[in-house]
Amino acid sequence: PQPVYLSDYQPPAYRVTHTALTFDLDPARTCVEARLTVERHPDAEAGTPLYLHGEQLTLEAVSIDGEPLADDAYRQNDKGLTIDAVPAAFTLETRVRIAPEANTALEGLYQSNGMYCTQCEAEGFRRITFYPDRPDVMAVFRVTVIGDARREPVLLANGNPVERGELDGGRHFVTWEDPHPKPAYLFALVAGDLACVEDRFTTMSGRDVTLQIWVEEENLGKTDHAMASLKRAMRWDEERYGREYDLDRFMIVAVNDFNMGAMENKGLNIFNAAAVLTHPDTATDGAFQQVEGIVAHEYFHNWSGNRVTCRDWFQLSLKEGFTVFRDQSFTADSNSSALKRIQDVAFFRTAQFAEDAGPTAHPVRPESYIEITNFYTLTVYEKGAEVVRMLKNLVGWDAFRRGSDLYFERFDGQAVTIEDFVGCMAETSGQDLSQFMRWYQQAGTPEIDAHGEYDYVNAEYRLTLRQRTPATAGQQAPEPLHIPVRMGLIGTKSGHDLTLTLDGEKRGCDTVLHLREPEQTFVFTDVAEAPTPSLLRHFSAPVKLHFPYSREDLAFLLTQDSDGFNRWEASQRLAMLALNDLIAAHRNGVEKVMDSRVVDAYRTLLDAPAADKAVLAEMLRLPSEAYIAEHQPLVDVDAIHAAREFVRQSLGFALRDAFETLYRANQSDEPYAPTPEQIGRRSLKNVALGYLMAVEDEAGIALCQAQFDAGHNMTDVRQALTLLVHSGRDDLSAPALKAFGDKWAHDPLVMDQWFSLQVSRPQAEVLDRVKYLMAHPAFSLRNPNKVRALLGTFAQNRVNFHRLDGAGYTLLADAVIELDRLNPEMAAGLMTPLTRWRRFDDTRQSLMRAELERIKDRPLSANVFEMVSKALG
Ligand code: B3K
Ligand code: ZN
Numbered sequence: 001p002q003p004v005y006l007s008d009y010q011p012p013a014y015r016v017t018h019t020a021l022t023f024d025l026d027p028a029r030t031c032v033e034a035r036l037t038v039e040r041h042p043d044a045e046a047g048t049p050l051y052l053h054g055e056q057l058t059l060e061a062v063s064i065d066g067e068p069l070a071d072d073a074y075r076q077n078d079k080g081l082t083i084d085a086v087p088a089a090f091t092l093e094t095r096v097r098i099a100p101e102a103n104t105a106l107e108g109l110y111q112s113n114g115m116y117c118t119q120c121e122a123e124g125f126r127r128i129t130f131y132p133d134r135p136d137v138m139a140v141f142r143v144t145v146i147g148d149a150r151r152e153p154v155l156l157a158n159g160n161p162v163e164r165g166e167l168d169g170g171r172h173f174v175t176w177e178d179p180h181p182k183p184a185y186l187f188a189l190v191a192g193d194l195a196c197v198e199d200r201f202t203t204m205s206g207r208d209v210t211l212q213i214w215v216e217e218e219n220l221g222k223t224d225h226a227m228a229s230l231k232r233a234m235r236w237d238e239e240r241y242g243r244e245y246d247l248d249r250f251m252i253v254a255v256n257d258f259n260m261g262a263m264e265n266k267g268l269n270i271f272n273a274a275a276v277l278t279h280p281d282t283a284t285d286g287a288f289q290q291v292e293g294i295v296a297h298e299y300f301h302n303w304s305g306n307r308v309t310c311r312d313w314f315q316l317s318l319k320e321g322f323t324v325f326r327d328q329s330f331t332a333d334s335n336s337s338a339l340k341r342i343q344d345v346a347f348f349r350t351a352q353f354a355e356d357a358g359p360t361a362h363p364v365r366p367e368s369y370i371e372i373t374n375f376y377t378l379t380v381y382e383k384g385a386e387v388v389r390m391l392k393n394l395v396g397w398d399a400f401r402r403g404s405d406l407y408f409e410r411f412d413g414q415a416v417t418i419e420d421f422v423g424c425m426a427e428t429s430g431q432d433l434s435q436f437m438r439w440y441q442q443a444g445t446p447e448i449d450a451h452g453e454y455d456y457v458n459a460e461y462r463l464t465l466r467q468r469t470p471a472t473a474g475q476q477a478p479e480p481l482h483i484p485v486r487m488g489l490i491g492t493k494s495g496h497d498l499t500l501t502l503d504g505e506k507r508g509c510d511t512v513l514h515l516r517e518p519e520q521t522f523v524f525t526d527v528a529e530a531p532t533p534s535l536l537r538h539f540s541a542p543v544k545l546h547f548p549y550s551r552e553d554l555a556f557l558l559t560q561d562s563d564g565f566n567r568w569e570a571s572q573r574l575a576m577l578a579l580n581d582l583i584a585a586h587r588n589g590v591e592k593v594m595d596s597r598v599v600d601a602y603r604t605l606l607d608a609p610a611a612d613k614a615v616l617a618e619m620l621r622l623p624s625e626a627y628i629a630e631h632q633p634l635v636d637v638d639a640i641h642a643a644r645e646f647v648r649q650s651l652g653f654a655l656r657d658a659f660e661t662l663y664r665a666n667q668s669d670e671p672y673a674p675t676p677e678q679i680g681r682r683s684l685k686n687v688a689l690g691y692l693m694a695v696e697d698e699a700g701i702a703l704c705q706a707q708f709d710a711g712h713n714m715t716d717v718r719q720a721l722t723l724l725v726h727s728g729r730d731d732l733s734a735p736a737l738k739a740f741g742d743k744w745a746h747d748p749l750v751m752d753q754w755f756s757l758q759v760s761r762p763q764a765e766v767l768d769r770v771k772y773l774m775a776h777p778a779f780s781l782r783n784p785n786k787v788r789a790l791l792g793t794f795a796q797n798r799v800n801f802h803r804l805d806g807a808g809y810t811l812l813a814d815a816v817i818e819l820d821r822l823n824p825e826m827a828a829g830l831m832t833p834l835t836r837w838r839r840f841d842d843t844r845q846s847l848m849r850a851e852l853e854r855i856k857d858r859p860l861s862a863n864v865f866e867m868v869s870k871a872l873g
Pocket of ligand 1: 121122259260262263264297298301320373376
C-alpha cells in the first residue's frame with residue numbers, strides 16, 4: 001500500500017451538487033441506485049477524466065444523462081471507477097449491489113443485531129456506492145430507503161422525512177431530504193425494529209426541534225441521561241458559542257456493534273450503545289460522565305465539523321481538536337472544572353505521551369498516511385484539543401469567541417484547513433500566530449527544564465525555562481515552540497500568593513509566560529520573600545515540565561497552592577518521588593521502606609475538610625502503573641507494580657482509621673443521581689475502600705463484601721467486585737463473579753464490565769482466564785466492545801501482558817491476526833501495545849519483536865500493515 005501526502009492535495013476536478021440515493025435493503029444483496037448531479041470545476045480542463053471511489057461494489061449499470069456507458073467508456077479496479085470522457089455538466093446514474101450481512105469491518109453499510117446501519121467516516125461511503133468520497137465534495141442529499149415493513153418498520157436517514165408509502169410484497173419506503181450540503185462521510189442510514197424516546201427543544205430563535213433517541217425496545221429505560229445531556233449541550237452551544245441547531249429534528253441511534261464511540265452524521269448521530277445507554281444499576285459514574293461528554297461532542301460537531309468541514313483528512317484535527325476542546329469545556333462548566341481538567345490531564349499524560357514517544361508518533365496534522373483510520377488518534381483528538389486550548393489562552397476568550405464566530409460565518413458550507421481556523425484567531429486578536437503553527441507540524445512531547453533562583457539582596461526571583469522537543473521519525477531538528485507557561489509564586493514562609501512584577505509591570509498573582517526561545521530567563525522583581533514556584537498551572541501546555549522540587553516543596557504546594565489543579569499535581573509529583581525510590585529499591589533487591597513524609601502529606605490531606613470531594617479523591621489516588629511507566633527511561637513492569645502495591649499497602653496500614661472514617665462519612669442511602677456532589681462522595685468513598693482492602697484484614701473485606709451485596713448502584717457494586725476479584729482471594733472472588741455474571745448475562749454492556757474486571761487482576765492465571773473467556777458464549781470477536789473489554793483490557797494489564805515467557809504477546813498477536821480478517825480498523829488498534837516494544841528490557845523487546853515479525857509475515861490489511869511497518873521500521 002502506498003502513502004498519501006498532504007503536499008499532494010489537489011482540489012476536485014468535478015463537484016457533485018445533488019445526490020439522490022435509493023436503497024432496496026437486503027442482507028445479502030442490497031441494491032443501491034445513485035443519481036448524481038455533477039459539474040466540472042471551472043479551473044479543471046475539459047477532457048479531465050471523472051474518478052469515483054468504489055470498493056467491494058458489484059456494478060450493475062452506469063449511465064450519463066440517461067445513456068448507458070459502453071464497456072470501453074470506463075475502467076474499474078478494486079479502488080474505483082474512471083470515466084474518460086464526460087461533459088461539463090451531467091447526471092450520472094449507477095446501480096450497485098452490496099452485502100451488509102458480510103460486512104464485518106463495520107465500515108459502509110452493515111448489520112448489527114439484525115438492524116442496518118452505516119459508518120462512513122472517513123472513507124466508508126465508497127463501500128456503498130461509486131462517489132468522489134472526499135470531504136471537499138459537498139452535495140445536497142435525497143435518500144429513499146426501502147425495507148421490509150415487519151423486519152424494518154423504522155427507516156431513517158439524514159434530514160427530514162418528506163414522503164413515505166407502502167409497496168408490494170410487504171415492503172415500504174421513506175424518503176428523506178437533507179437541505180444542508182454535506183460531504184459523503186456525514187451520510188447515514190438506519191433501518192430496523194427500533195423504539196424511540198422523544199423530547200423537544202426550543203432554540204434561541206424560538207424554533208421547535210424534535211429530539212429522538214432510537215434504541216432496541218428493552219433499552220427504552222436507559223435513555224434519560226443521554227437526552228438530558230443533549231438538551232444541556234444544545235443550550236450550552238447557544239450560550240457559549242452562539243451556535244443554533246439547524247434542522248427540525250435531531251436523532252440519536254444506539255447500535256451494539258460500532259468501532260468507535262459515536263458518529264456525528266448530519267441530524268442522525270449513530271452511537272455505540274455503550275456511549276448512550278445508562279442506568280444506575282448498569283452504568284458507573286464514569287460511564288454517565290462519558291455519555292454526557294460524547295453526546296455533547298457529537299452534537300457540537302454539527303457546527304465544528306458539519307457546517308464547516310475539513311478540506312482533506314490531514315485536517316482532521318480541525319474538527320476533532322476543536323470539538324474535543326468544546327466538549328471538555330462543556331463538561332467542565334456542567335460539573336467540577338478542576339476535576340474535569342485533572343481527569344483529562346491524567347489520561348493525556350499517560351496515553352498521548354506514550355503515543356508521542358512511540359513509533360507511530362505524528363504531528364497533530366500528519367503529513368502522510370497509508371490508512372486514515374489509523375489516524376483517529378490521541379494526538380489528533382486530545383493533543384489537538386490542547387492546542388486549541390492554548391490558542392484560547394493566548395488570545396483570551398473574547399478574541400477566541402470572535403474568532404470562532406468569524407470562522408463559522410466565513411466558512412459556512414465549506415471544507416477548509418487548519419490555517420483558515422488559526423487565521424481567524426490571528427485576525428480577531430491581532431496576534432502573530434505563525435510560530436504557534438508549529439504545534440500542528442511537530443510531533444513528540446516537548447520538555448521544559450525549569451530552574452529558579454531567589455536573590456535575597458535584590459528581592460528578585462529568576463526563573464529560567466529551557467525547551468527541547470525530541471527528534472521523531474518525521475523530524476530530525478524540531479524548532480522551538482511558542483509555549484504558554486501559566487504560573488505563580490507562593491511565599492514559602494507566609495504561604496501566600498505573591499504579586500508578580502515582571503519587566504516593571506504588575507501582573508497579579510497568576511500570569512502566563514510566553515516561552516518562544518530555546519532558553520529564556522524571567523526576572524521577577526519586588527519578591528518580598530523566598531518563593532516556591534507553581535508552574536504550568538492547569539497544564540497550560542502539553543509538555544513535560546521538570547523542576548527540582550523537594551518533598552518539602554511538594555508537601556507545601558499540596559496544601560498551599562491556590563491553584564486546585566496544581567495541588568493535585570503536587571500530590572502526583574510527591575507520589576512519583578516515593579515510587580521512584582521504591583522502584584530502584586526493588587530493582588536492587590534492597591528492602592523497601594515507605595517515606596514517612598509522604599505518609600504525613602496524605603494524613604494532612606485526610607485531616608483537612610475537603611471543598612471538592614472528587615478532587616480530593618483524585619489526590620488520594622496513586623498514579624497508575626501506565627503513568628509511572630511513562631516517566632521511566634526503561635519500563636520495568638514488575639518493579640513498578642511492586643512499588644505501587646507497596647505504597648498502597650503502606651498508606652492503607654498507616655492511615656487505616658482515617659480511611660475508614662472517610663469511608664463511613666461518605667456512605668449514603670439517597671437514590672442515585674449523577675450529580676457532581678454524589679459522584680464526588682462515591683469517588684472518595686471508593687478510593688478509601690481501595691486502601692482498606694490493601695490492608696487485607698477482615699474488617700476491610702467485610703465492608704467491601706457488604707457494599708457488593710447491598711447493590712445500591714453499579715459504581716459501588718463494580719468497585720467492590722473489582723476489589724474482591726483483585727484481592728487474590730478466590731473464596732471471595734469466585735462467588736461474587738458468578739453472582740454478577742448470572743444476574744447480568746442478558747445485558748451486553750454489563751457483561752463487557754464483567755469481562756474486563758476479571759482480566760485486569762494482577763494474579764498470574766489471568767492469561768488462561770482470557771483464553772477461557774474468549775470461548776464464553778457472550779464473547780465475540782465481531783463485537784468491538786467485547787474485543788476492547790477482554791483483549792484491550794488484558795493488553796493494559798501490565799504484569800500479565802508482559803509475562804517473561806512472552807505468552808501474553810503471543811495471545812495478542814494471534815488475536816490481531818484473526819481479527820484483521822474481520823475488522824482491520826479494530827485489529828490495528830488492538831496491536832498498539834506491541835508497537836511500544838522499544839520501551840522495555842532486552843528480553844521483552846525481542847519477544848515483542850518476534851510477534852511483530854510474525855504478524856508482518858501474514859497477508860495483511862493496509863491498517864495493520866502500516867502499524868507493523870512503523871513499529872519495526
Ligand atoms: N468523527 C467520528 C470518527 C469516526 C471515524 C471512525 N473511523 C467520531 C467523533 O470524533 O466524533
Ligand atoms: Zn469528533
